[in-house]
Amino acid sequence: MTVMEVVRLTEVLLAAAVAQQSLEHLFAGHGRGLFGLRLVLCGCLAFGVGGAFAVWGLWGASLVMLWRFQGPYNGGSDKMTVLILSCLSLAHLAPSPYWAEMAVSYLAVQLVLSYFVSGWIKIINPEWQSGRALCDVFRFSAYPVSEGLRAWADQRAVLFAMSWAVMLLEVLFPLALLHPDALKLALVCTAAFHLSNAVCFGLNRFFWIWLCAYPSLIWFQDRIFGGPT
Numbered sequence: 001m002t003v004m005e006v007v008r009l010t011e012v013l014l015a016a017a018v019a020q021q022s023l024e025h026l027f028a029g030h031g032r033g034l035f036g037l038r039l040v041l042c043g044c045l046a047f048g049v050g051g052a053f054a055v056w057g058l059w060g061a062s063l064v065m066l067w068r069f070q071g072p073y074n075g076g077s078d079k080m081t082v083l084i085l086s087c088l089s090l091a092h093l094a095p096s097p098y099w100a101e102m103a104v105s106y107l108a109v110q111l112v113l114s115y116f117v118s119g120w121i122k123i124i125n126p127e128w129q130s131g132r133a134l135c136d137v138f139r140f141s142a143y144p145v146s147e148g149l150r151a152w153a154d155q156r157a158v159l160f161a162m163s164w165a166v167m168l169l170e171v172l173f174p175l176a177l178l179h180p181d182a183l184k185l186a187l188v189c190t191a192a193f194h195l196s197n198a199v200c201f202g203l204n205r206f207f208w209i210w211l212c213a214y215p216s217l218i219w220f221q222d223r224i225f226g227g228p229t
Contacts, residue, residue, distance in 0.1 A: 004099045006219040007091050008048075009108075010212055014084055017044035017208035018058060022083075034068070037061060052092035059085040076114075077205035083110055084212055101223070108220035111213045112174050115190065119170025128167060132162030149200060166193065177197065183221050187214055 001009070018088035019042035025035040038061050045054040062082050090103035127133040153157065167191055176186035191214075194207040 001215070001219050001222075003091070003097060003104050003219065003223075006104055006215050007088060007100070009215045010084065011045050013212040013215070014058075014081075014088070016040040017205075017212055018042050018081065019046075020208060021205060034061060034064060036137060052089070055085060055088045055092060059089050073097075076202075077209045080209045080213065081112070083107065084209070086154070087216075101177060104216045105220055105223070107213055108216040111210075111217050112177070114210075115170045115173040116217070119167050119173070122163075123167045123171055128163055133161045134159045134163045134166075169193065177221050180218075180221055180225075183218065 018037055022035040022039040022042065026032060026039065033181070038058060041054050041057045041061065044050045045058065050057075059082075062078075062085055065078070066082070084107060086108040087103045091100040093102035094103060120130040122133070122226040125133065129138075135153045135156060138150055138159070169186070173186055176183040191207070191211060194203075194210055198204040
C-alpha cells in the first residue's frame with residue numbers, strides 16, 4: 001500500500017468508528033447538535049466527500065468535545081480518536097509524500113507504544129504478577145456484567161494465566177515488527193483481546209478505534225523492512 005492508500009483506509013475505518021460513537025449519543029438524546037455534526041462529517045469522510053475538510057472538521061469537533069467534557073471523558077478511546085485525526089490531518093497538510101509518511105509513521109509508533117507501555121505498567125505491578133488485579137476486575141467491575149461473569153473472579157489459576165498472557169502480549173508486541181507474519185498474528189491477538197473486553201465489559205469503543213490504527217502499523221512494518229512504497 002502507498003501511504004495515501006493507508007490514509008484513505010484509515011479514514012473509512014475511522015468514519016465507521018466515530019459514527020458509532022455519535023449514534024450512541026444521539027439515541028440517548030445528548031448533544032444533538034455536536035454529535036449530529038460529527039455523524040454528517042463521518043458520512044462525508046466515508047464516501048470521500050469534501051476531501052480533507054471532513055478530517056479537519058472531525059478534528060475540530062473532537063477539540064470542542066475535550067473542552068465541553070473537560071478532557072477525554074471516555075479515556076483511552078477518545079485519546080486514540082484525537083491521535084488518529086491529528087495524524088490524518090497532518091498527512092493531508094504535508095507538503096510532500098515524505099512528511100505524509102512521517103505523520104502515518106508517528107501513528108504507527110504510538111500504537112506500538114500504547115501496547116508496550118500498558119504491558120510494562122502491568123508487569124511491574126505485583127498485583128498483576130499474582131493475577132489478583134484481574135480477579136478484582138471481574139469481582140468489582142463497575143460495568144454492568146452478569147453474575148456468571150463475576151464468578152470468574154474465583155478462577156484464580158485461570159486468571160493468573162490470563163494475566164501473564166495479556167502482559168506478555170503487550171510488552172513483547174514491538175518484536176512483532178520484525179516479521180510481517182508475526183505482526184499479523186500479533187494484531188489478531190490484540191484485536192481478540194479488545195473484542196473480549198467489548199463482549200465482557202462493554203468496552204466496544206476500544207475495539208473499533210484501535211482497529212482504525214492497524215493499517216498504519218502494517219504499512220509501517222512493510223516500509224521499514226520491505227523498502228519504499
